[in-house]
Amino acid sequence: MTHTVKRDRMLVGGFALAVLTMPVWMTPLGAGYPDLLQRFAIYGIFAIGFNILFGLTGYLSFGHAVFLGVGSYAAVWSFKLLSMNVLPAVLCAMGVSGLFALAIGYISLRRSGIYFSILTLAFAQMAYNLAYSVLTPITNGETGLKIERVDPRLIDTWLSGPSTLIPSTNFFGMPMSGYSGFFFCAVLLIAAFYVALRIARSPFGAMLRAIKSNQNRLNYAGVHTRPYALTAFVISGIFAGLAGGLLAATDPLAGAERMQWTASGEVVLMTILGGVGTQLGPFVGAVIIKYAENIFSAFNPQTLHGIFAFLPDPIEDVVVTVTGLFVGNGWQLTLGTLFMLLVIFLPGGVIEGARRLGVLIGRKTAALRGRRSQPLGSALPASGAASE
């Protein structure tokens, strides 16, 4: 097989190195601050989990934000009732969202294709509306669920007595704001990446790929496909719950808008943009989208005028008006354009683009080397191509 153990170890090692050094190499790109880096890591986890269902198994869920939202609510409740330590919060988030995924997946997976997508979308909208209105006692409706001074925090109170002010979230004393929060998320991202890789290389992962490829054949090969698909659904739900829990851990409030269909759509975009079914793609897509959201939405007419100041005034005004549509509140227009271009010209996503570029460069250098060595190696004209 082509995926050797050694190559996978290098992949995980390289990924870990790249993620942990993000504060360094993201700074020149204008993204070297903890808030944004945290979001890269968190949405990376979300997208990696989503890819197990969508990329591997071929089931396109349009309601995955439910699990993100449920994870956030569960985590905030853990802060309120148990402790400001993020460990129980994250575990609660994963457990509760896993249960939700089991229930929603059990029903939705009775259908496949577009009907499955519609069912998940319907569940997501139901969950959103429930959280927004009916379940106000649990979700605090449109205000969102917050931690308060009067919360019981049973474990914290038991360990160190009641506190008079609102403590902040922490991991055994390590605060969840700033860089320590980022590194906490980054370690979990690397763990999530590793788990997803193990799953993809396992016999279980092979079954998931077979489901995507030809479910009928798999049935006649003696495999009961539904429990496989349901397990994939639950695993990806738990990943989403972890991401939701981390969102609450770094910023302890949870609102219904986290479950809205736009949030479900966003993770689909991330996965496709990066490369469906690839190991690195979902994280790359998550970074690109969160980066674009942050950078392009921060632009305003003043900054644009600054950028295009070298143009003659009338032209500058036209250019600023046009480009102004694509930034600020309209940053999604940029994202949409980018997404369309990518799907049309590079359906494999960014990772596929990088691979093609690699092949192209490899061929160019091979050709160069071949030309240089021609006087010596003309008796073996195909040696360059063969060694490639």
Place this chain on the structure above:
Amino acid sequence: MALLQVKMVNKSFSGLTALNNVNLDVEEGSVHAIIGPNGAGKSTLLNCFVGRLTPDTGTVLFNGKSLIGLPPHRINQEGVVRVFQTPEIFADLSLYENVMIPTLARRDGHFALNAWSRADAQIKVREKVEHILDDVGLADARHVLAGTLSRGDKRRLELAMCLVQDPKLLLLDEPTAGMSRADTERTIELLKRIGERRITKIIIEHDMQVVFSLATRISVLAQGTVIAEGDPAAIKGDARVQEAYLGGAQF
């Protein structure tokens, strides 16, 4: 007792009778060909064995156990394995993975949560897959995507996927349909080699050369009814068969 016992099976589609009181006994170790003109109900009958269709009435017993109402994956786990008329393979997986998946399915049963070990590190599975791929002559292409194969090679791949499961009963639905003469010859040769493993087989086939070179027993189906059954020599000389097939002309 016959390995597969089919008794009084009836199946009709919105009033149109496809199978009419079909009786069939397939003995262990035999190669049982089912022949008959188009629309005789051959594929319908096969579909009743693997759980794709449920007969309206009648019984299908395999090893004394009823197959009726069982889903396809359960029937497969019983040891009844089917090769499809149009090759059903995992087009965007490699040949190796195509054969590995049924091998794992046989080893682990219809569901196993085997998510932490490496699929390519299962030595026994690997040996089995390599051996079968070698057997059908596709070992050199093990890393090729299955979708890129020629039709004949896809057939052989699917055969490998079925053989690797060590079936007790192998159902072959027109294994040489649409193949060139040379490919047909190779397939016959391959099926004969499988015959040495003493796998009980049911073959649906139009090509009489294939039928008479492989079958140890032949049932002739016409308009949903078995009109004749016997060894190849008896069937060759049966007047009713020639009537049903070629309007009286010789094979």
